[in-house]
Amino acid sequence: MRVFHHFELSRCRLFLTFVAMLAPITVACSGLTARAQDGPLPSWNDGTAKQAIVEFVTATTKEGSATFVPPGERIATFDQDGTLWVEHPMYSQVIYCLERVPAVVAAKPELKEVEPFKTVLSGDREAIARLPMADLEKILAATLTGMTVDQFNAEAAKWLATAKDPRWRRPYTELTYQPMQEVLGYLRANGYKTYIVTGGGQDFVRVYSEAAYGIPPEQVVGTAGGTTYGYDKDGKPTLTKDPKLLLNDNDAGKPEGIHLMIGRRPVAAFGNSTGDKQMLEYTEAGEGPRLAMLVLHDDAEREYAYGPAQQLPETKVGAFTQELYDDAMKNGWVVISMKKDWKSIFAD
């Protein structure tokens, strides 16, 4: 059986090390938002990136102009992890899966002495980080499938309400980037329909997308497994989450997922890693004005710095490779510097 995984697990393996080493530390959020400022993107410094967004919106919404895009075709897609919220040191969904293990074992005590559950329960973070890929897949399958959709939604919502990022000691859903929230709002105010197109689990992201971003569940495209329709003991219809992968929404899977779930080519797309490359290419290849942007994490003080572009440390969680940087330069994709373009990172 091919167990489905909500992430590019090949990228996750190494970086569970980060989870293992992670100690709760506090870093002051130095962001100063400037809400009172005029204009549509108050948390953005003036510069190429802000200008590109404003010029694109102006060009595509001016009636009678040659670059006008009819409202129905105003589709903008956003990667989530690393583009709309913090993805380091590890995707929050992986943390969720690891933290769900005790509850899974409580419901099925026979797993207590079985690997990989035994190791996860031990709390030995170094041992957890050394678990082989097949074991990680077992953890994802056990914590993301086998329950009804309603049960999963309730479990994920409960975790999200209490879990906190150890660095900022704030709920993960508060660690969204204020400047990107402004882009979402600015586009929506100009008739754009905003979508999340994430390598993360579609069902997981849908639990919080409306509260965190004002994006309803039906506008979240993500890595998705199948469900099976059936009936519970009282004859009530149920949908049970299957360990069968329908859509791996990374790399080429992003435009494929956009076609499956939206059926139109976006006119604007935002990402931050190699997994977003094909989505940006596909967006750019359409007729008329296009906007393709990549968030570069170059702000170690206020958030994190990674990506070999510009001599930043390499990473496999949200890799921004030199090759992607070169593609961006060649294709006219705009790179957003968190350090230079953003006045603040988070909302106050």
Add this chain to the structure above:
Amino acid sequence: MRVFHHFELSRCRLFLTFVAMLAPITVACSGLTARAQDGPLPSWNDGTAKQAIVEFVTATTKEGSATFVPPGERIATFDQDGTLWVEHPMYSQVIYCLERVPAVVAAKPELKEVEPFKTVLSGDREAIARLPMADLEKILAATLTGMTVDQFNAEAAKWLATAKDPRWRRPYTELTYQPMQEVLGYLRANGYKTYIVTGGGQDFVRVYSEAAYGIPPEQVVGTAGGTTYGYDKDGKPTLTKDPKLLLNDNDAGKPEGIHLMIGRRPVAAFGNSTGDKQMLEYTEAGEGPRLAMLVLHDDAEREYAYGPAQQLPETKVGAFTQELYDDAMKNGWVVISMKKDWKSIFAD
């Protein structure tokens, strides 16, 4: 290889006989629309069905009432074939596939002497109707897959612009039911998001859904195959339609497809055949007020009469079985009589 099919082919086989026997005949459309009449559903006669719709909308949109449904949760799903437009004597997409065969063979002349293409090209409608299931699957695969998404959209749009239903001698897209168009409009005017949830091909329906119903492509859920992202000879990104089934959007596949593509349970659902049963059950099983309706084709003069319920002739294209009728009575689903509830069938 399991070739994907956009229909429940088991139901189609028998009824290709209808295609074979079909002679262009003209039947006067006796519908008298009553647009000048007051109220939200002018083409509906007063009765249980109209009353159920109006009462549901009133109950779910009255702020402060216990039955109020927040705007974001106002999801209404509609089967297409037989619920929103004519499905007899054969689904229009099957006609499309048969009529595409000459073009497919022109592009690949080696198919000319190969079955089932040879038989389809012969024009011998009785022989076409006798083709075995495996051959029908080959026709669907050859006409619905293997091309880019853009090519398919252009081909389908071209066919839809010129093809006509032989009975009414009108384009298929004009054979939508005026009373159901009014339901779509009435629900949307009251903050409902209207979706098509069809056993037909998602990509095919998306080509005309906006023009025919005001439903944008991203609000069409249907039987869907995968696509493969790649590049053409000029390096331009392409999405090619694969013969791989991702979602068979019939029966249990309807609630599964609704979860995959929308991620919320509808509060209102409309169908006309056994393939819609699970969608109606799933809709009904949610909390609060619900509306579940089934269109009964009991009007041989103005459209068609089929379904064993009420002694109508049996059919396998849009089967409304006695069992489904009994389920409707038991569950409080409202059966719409085309003959008694609708003043007119089509727009003038």
